[in-house]
Amino acid sequence: MIKINNLSKKIRRKRILNNINAELKGITGILGPNGAGKTTLMKIIASVEKGDGDTEIIYKKKNDNEVKIGFLPQNFHIYPNLTVMNVLKLLSTLQEMYDEAHLERLLNQLALTEYRNEKMKNLSGGTLQRVGIAQALLNKPDYLIIDEPTTGLDINECIKLRTTLLSISREVDIIISSHIPEDITSICNHLIVIEQGGKIFEGGLKEIIEKSNGLTYETVVHQSEISELNRIGSILKVGQLSDNKLKVRIVTKTPLLDGSFKEVKPDFLSGYVSLLKGEK
Ligand SMILES: Nc1ncnc2c1ncn2[C@@H]1O[C@H](COP(=O)(O)OP(=O)(O)O)[C@@H](O)[C@H]1O
Ligand SMILES: [Mg+2]
CATH class of the missing domain: 3.30.70 (Alpha-Beta Plaits)
Structure with a gap:
């Protein structure tokens, strides 16, 4: 579980997020219209950006090991001329965690085996997102944070992505943001709704109905x-x-x-x- 206390963020004097308190547990969905602040919130949860002043984020864990986070940013476009396998090898080597068996397992789990020698620039949107998830899982994280992964995907790619996320949710806590209600209803059991930088709902799917x-x-x-x-x-x-x-x-x-x-x-x-x- 991740506990967020007093999370606020201003960028150039503009208030982007306003005093958010929330608990992220199970498969948590962060739902809100475009411009609500989802991407900013996800970056702060993933520790890519810092919250202001009193912001506190507590990552709870079953054991005392260091908490590891995997992050798929909203716009994932890297190394267009490298193959899928070489990108994953490169990224794991850079993180000093190259593990051939783990890489093979990820390719298999994310239905990427047949694309291993494909260049990144030739992948469809859905396949690219699955590579994005694979790179986020290279460090065997406790939390997988995925920012608006279905944007621009066609319906079949969306369904494939959701199914993939459901299957990996057995191994890692997932936090997913979206502006599309179906992304959330199909996989999440806990929901946070944000609008104009503020939390307007937290609870289960039934409560929102x-x-x-x-x-x-x-x-x-x-x-x-x-x-x-x-x-x-x-x-x-x-x-x-x-x-x-x-x-x-x-x-x-x-x-x-x-x-x-x-x-x-x-x-x-x-x-x-x-x-x-x-x-x-
Ligand atoms: N670096 C930035 N500089 C100025 N404004 C920003 C910056 N990042 C985000 N914003 C603004 O903050 C608001 C929330 O953005 P964002 O977190 O990307 O929302 P969402 O992901 O929900 O669409 C938007 O109004 C956006 O224009
Ligand atoms: Mg966004």
Whole structure:
């Protein structure tokens, strides 16, 4: 478990993160819109950057050995002309932990065996991210910190990455950030939501769903009425019906009372959106 106390960060007088207190345990997801401060937070947790003043980060461990952290930054592009195997050999040699058997195991675990002689510049986005995870696991870390790994990946690559992370989560605690709810719901059991540099939620997935209890509705409207709906709530999903009619799923505190709104079961997305909009 990692405990964060009073984490704040200003960059050039601009407040980026504001007094965050949190516990990262199991597979923790850090979810928030673009610009919320996820990358800055991940760098501080990974000790790549320092927090301001009173910031305290406590890395709890089962034994007394030094805590080791593996980090995959958001923009991982290195050594375009080297092969996957040579990059991993180079990085492990630089860290003085070259271990042939461990390298082979990582290639296997991350489905990279067939790409070992491929140059980095020729890899697809998903494969590149798996190499990024392999390099983060070279030092056999206690914590694996991965910043927005699914950005720019197609749906199959996303699913493959999530499955890979689930399988390695048996060996290492994972902290993953994303702006995509599915990344979090598919693998995390603990969730932190940040918005504009502040923590607005910490807890389990169920608790976030409950945030939109009694606020989630479905209704059918004509296409011309959609902008009006936008004014009364946050639209989650739109489906085309025939005759220019749309089936709309919406989170709102002020549903129309003319019988056209049907309350439906909330889900993660409705909970997350109502949390962001403050419709609690
Ligand atoms: N080095 C920096 N200098 C100035 N502003 C920064 C710097 N790094 C991040 N920011 C600002 O801090 C905010 C949070 O950025 P970031 O941590 O990258 O958010 P996220 O990863 O959630 O998109 C953004 O408004 C961004 O413009
Ligand atoms: Mg980011």
